[in-house]
Amino acid sequence: MTEAAAPRKETWGARFGGRERRERAAALVSRPSKAAAHLGGSARGAVAGASLSPASTVQSNRSGGAGGAGRDTSTSPMVPPVSKSDAHRALVLAELCGGRHEALLPAPALRARDVGVLSRGLVALRAEGGALDCLDAGAPFRFLVTQAALRAPHAWRFFGTPRLAERPQHALFDALARALGTTFERGAAPWPLTVRSPGGRAPTSFTVEAGASSQFASSLMLGAAALVRAGAAPVTVALDGALASAGYFALTVGWLRRFGFAVHEGEGRFTVQASGPGAPPEGLPGDWSSLTYLLPLSWCSGVPVASVDLASPHPDARFAAHLSSVGLALSVSGGVATVHGEPRRGLSVDASACPDAVPALVALALRCPAPSVFTHCAVLRLKESDRLEGTAALAEAFGGRATVTGDQLVVEPPGRARGATYDGRDDHRLVMAAATAARLLGVPVRLRGTAAVEKSFPGFWDEAAKAGVERQEAP
Numbered sequence: 001m002t003e004a005a006a007p008r009k010e011t012w013g014a015r016f017g018g019r020e021r022r023e024r025a026a027a028l029v030s031r032p033s034k035a036a037a038h039l040g041g042s043a044r045g046a047v048a049g050a051s052l053s054p055a056s057t058v059q060s061n062r063s064g065g066a067g068g069a070g071r072d073t074s075t076s077p078m079v080p081p082v083s084k085s086d087a088h089r090a091l092v093l094a095e096l097c098g099g100r101h102e103a104l105l106p107a108p109a110l111r112a113r114d115v116g117v118l119s120r121g122l123v124a125l126r127a128e129g130g131a132l133d134c135l136d137a138g139a140p141f142r143f144l145v146t147q148a149a150l151r152a153p154h155a156w157r158f159f160g161t162p163r164l165a166e167r168p169q170h171a172l173f174d175a176l177a178r179a180l181g182t183t184f185e186r187g188a189a190p191w192p193l194t195v196r197s198p199g200g201r202a203p204t205s206f207t208v209e210a211g212a213s214s215q216f217a218s219s220l221m222l223g224a225a226a227l228v229r230a231g232a233a234p235v236t237v238a239l240d241g242a243l244a245s246a247g248y249f250a251l252t253v254g255w256l257r258r259f260g261f262a263v264h265e266g267e268g269r270f271t272v273q274a275s276g277p278g279a280p281p282e283g284l285p286g287d288w289s290s291l292t293y294l295l296p297l298s299w300c301s302g303v304p305v306a307s308v309d310l311a312s313p314h315p316d317a318r319f320a321a322h323l324s325s326v327g328l329a330l331s332v333s334g335g336v337a338t339v340h341g342e343p344r345r346g347l348s349v350d351a352s353a354c355p356d357a358v359p360a361l362v363a364l365a366l367r368c369p370a371p372s373v374f375t376h377c378a379v380l381r382l383k384e385s386d387r388l389e390g391t392a393a394l395a396e397a398f399g400g401r402a403t404v405t406g407d408q409l410v411v412e413p414p415g416r417a418r419g420a421t422y423d424g425r426d427d428h429r430l431v432m433a434a435a436t437a438a439r440l441l442g443v444p445v446r447l448r449g450t451a452a453v454e455k456s457f458p459g460f461w462d463e464a465a466k467a468g469v470e471r472q473e474a475p
Helices: 010-022 034-039 084-098 113-124 138-149 162-166 170-180 214-229 246-258 288-301 315-325 355-365 378-382 387-397 428-441 450-455 460-465
Strands: 026-030 130-133 155-159 183-186 193-196 205-209 235-240 261-266 269-274 328-333 336-341 348-350 372-375 401-405 408-412 420-423 445-448 469-473
Touching: 084 113, 084 138, 084 214, 084 246, 113 130, 113 138, 113 450, 138 155, 138 170, 138 193, 138 214, 170 183, 170 205, 170 214, 205 214, 214 235, 214 246, 214 261, 214 269, 246 261, 246 315, 288 315, 288 336, 288 355, 288 428, 288 460, 315 328, 315 355, 355 372, 355 378, 355 387, 355 408, 355 428, 378 387, 387 401, 387 408, 387 420, 387 428, 420 428, 428 445, 428 450, 428 460, 428 469, 450 460, 460 469
Parallel strands: 130 155, 205 235, 348 372, 420 445
Antiparallel strands: 026 445, 026 469, 155 193, 183 193, 235 269, 261 269, 328 336, 372 408, 401 408
């Protein structure tokens, strides 16, 4: 059907095998719903060998199904974590502009693991060389590499997971090597990676190939801010080629301006210069990427969702428009949202515009009455896992049909939903999508790697439980 994700290097198995053993398979069960009845399925339709049953702990006053029936106004809203995309940019800029970023750190309960990775890296960079462990955090790694390269002549040793080493990085490395003379040294194994710049250069521009990830350009824009903050002349970041996931780059530009930098745009060139004192935020917004799971759960349970800002510049705020496109209505009052209606058609999604929302949209597609089409999906192959393959496998695990042709994915909903067994591939978004699909369809799933949600949404299981999702550890 699709090419498999790149295999992990066996030489790293001893280091990470312990974590894999701790992340045992878990059973996720959901109560029967009208959605299941509509599809002709049963919440008791467990796969062979998985002794699963409907969640018996769901309260009777939440017995209503999808579409808004039986809403329970007494249940506290589901709450997303703080946006890690916004936090990454704001924390780097707070460190550059004020010398300390800790005042902006979210409370632990609302803090994604990746935000903690970035914070520890920023603290490490206050020294004169050292080690930074980025785990599997792509954006923190890329942002920290540029900041490390600017701290000449000190050497910085980076560590991470095998998958992080497999993801594209060379466009960023090449840009830093050209502008700063930065070297990147590694031995036979991918980690440690030693990053060192010789010093003596004051670049006024960076040029980066922009097609693989917008994070390369965002990292260099934050690097330009560091140079300007240190007294340099304006610094330009030139984009070579079409920019991937442009919405995330726009988020970076917005945060630069909030912190008092002027950004001038023109024909693929973005010049950063000092402007005046900015107005750093007192707090950070809720995470739209996490809301893509909570809003469908709200629709099928009636439980409201907090921290919903329809005016957010976050790329995944497009999710609200996708809900509307299939016939669902999103009502928001005071930042608290509910979802009503019934889907009347399939989705049409440009995955390049909101790639992190695609797993949740695939889960929603399984409840639509017609096929859904996802285009420009190539970027999904470069995430924490091969998400194009992973989302296709998710659809088929629940009885749907998934067809991948080039960079297009077509998802056909199941005629009869079935309980599933699914490997979350140690990918937080695939795990949450599987949980969401199980609740939408009213069937159980035997799910491996449930601890992966810590990367972006550490409180996911507690919040999803409000909507009738129950996780039971497998024996």
